[in-house]
Amino acid sequence: MSNARAPHPTRRGILAAGGALGLGAVLAACGDDDAKSGGSGDETAAAKSGPWSFKDDRGKTVALDKVPSSIVAFTGVGAALHDYGIRVKGVFGPTRTKDGKPDVQAGDMDVSKVTVLGNVWGSFNVEKYAALAPDLLISTTFDAAGTLWYVPEESKDKIAKLAPSVAISAYDRKLDVALGRMLELAESLGADVKASGVTEAKKRFDAAAARLRAAAKARPEIKVLAGSASDQLFYVSGTNLSLDLEYFKSLGVNFVEPPEKAKAQGGGWFESLSWENVDKYPADVIMMDDRSSTIQPADITEGTWKQLPAVKAGQVIARSPEPILSYDKCVPLLENLAKAIEDAKKVA
Template sequence: MSNARATHLTRRGILAAGGALGLGAVLAACGDDDVKSGGSESTAAAKSGPWTFKDDRGTTVKLDKVPTKIVAFTGVAAALYDYGIEIKGVFGPTTLENGKADVQAGDMDVSKLTVFGNVWDQFNVEKYAAFAPEVLLTTTFDSAGTLWYVPEASKAKIAKLAPSVAISVYDRQLTKPLQRMWELADSLGADLTATKVTDAKKRFEEASERLRAAAKARPEIKVMAGSAAQDVFYVSGTNFSIDLEYFKALGVNFVEPSESAKKATGGWFETLSWENVDKYAADIIMMDDRTATIQPADITEATWKKLPAVKAGQVIGRSPEPILSYDKCVPMVENLAKAIEDAKKVA
């Protein structure tokens, strides 16, 4: 199977719906593709002395000093950037074909980043080794602690070059990984008393209360989390995904595919043909905003255009891989709150 097809399956299949469970099976079906990635140097690590951090796998990394030669998954680097920790070497979706920033790069200036792997299954191990990284930072989407965007084919080589830290974004509410990223930033020397940081946390808490109130006032409004690929449409379940679990806990009324329908994807989502995209009634549709998926404005399927929520203009963006800083999570909570407040009952 070609690399292009493998990328289509992983990014628009498993990843498109915000899930990673079952990814190994998909990749196995595609064969082992070579992988590459890289890293660079961090600035703003003000602390001195030994550095210790226990990650969400239960792994404790100990270094003689606070690391500055850090390699991070793009979304992790973007979150740390919001706390004043600048990491210059990244792997994962960073730049678009036109050179502009991928949505997962947040506020980072991508022109100043060294990108060692921009898409799934790319990781330049040689450059990574030459850089002599002190630590690799990423997330994990499963209970096994699989390192996100670290390729299966080269993970052993990568592991020998530097210890890794993983923040879990699996089967927990958004507030937990947000807190863990906060703790990671703190360990790296971030000033968490800075007004920008404390204001963002306060705004997140206020946005959450607004969403809770909106959901309570309008329990009849049904929300569906979807993702579009060329041949199929994915409907996400609320289990496992940190954003949907959190929104559900705040009272949002979600479309929930049956367990049997989600079985093929390990419980993450249901796959529908475009002909059956109207299987579930929804007043609001949240659509995956990642660049590997087809965005609402580019969907040409007639069945999509006939959906009540689409005809009513009640389609909003969703970040299945949110940048884990309070600043970046405020808009996604506020947008859903506003959508529920303003929604017409159409389904």
């Protein structure tokens, strides 16, 4: 499985691996083509009627005669809406792993109860999509142009003719802002944002953020590196575009930050290192990309990796570069990093 990139990165290559995003060539090589709720019930949206409109993060307003009831979404968006009691009919993006289990990005969704239109990069079954009679398509966007994440370039026009779309930006903004926007969208679709499951999750998120801020303040010497692994390359993420890392940095976390020149070939998201140079940046804690398209720490066989001080000390934790944008799902991201900093030995 190769993740080598062309000298002039395509959009797909720029979004590969260590930045926020993704999945690039690894994704195309992996996989095949094909509940807990914080809201107020399984059919929350059905309780709301009348005209509906929402202004998305591209500045586009979608206006419909009624609240959408046939929603298709990127998997992670479907998972976030699920936590607010909104159910989608179809999803696209990483939904099932090779063994058929729910992908990490599916959250608490029952993947057996949604139509999977495409499980890998570049896969989107337009015929199945049309058969769902969609009212609305929802995805995230990871660039300034508002490109819909996981909607294939070659079929985007056909897809656009079947239903309007809404985009929530995960580009160059902080996690808390994106969470607020997803909550606004869920509320517009009928979610009860005052339900105890929602309000309690928000309280836990705020408490976790305060804990992380306190940990970072108490241990400013602890250096954290955000990485991602492929068979050929190790990616060191910068913080300037990733919504999770930007937020953690704003709370005081001391991150490894590759120079802008080094990140240029990765579209500003990350620096690519050979495995021989994986020790370029000293780090006390390493956060590793948890997506199924990447090699997980337990499966990395490179000797240079195993000799890293943070690895030898057992100071490696998971990172979700495409977090599910519900407060419930983001609490552990903050808590795990806070604990790692609190407990870390200074090894770099």
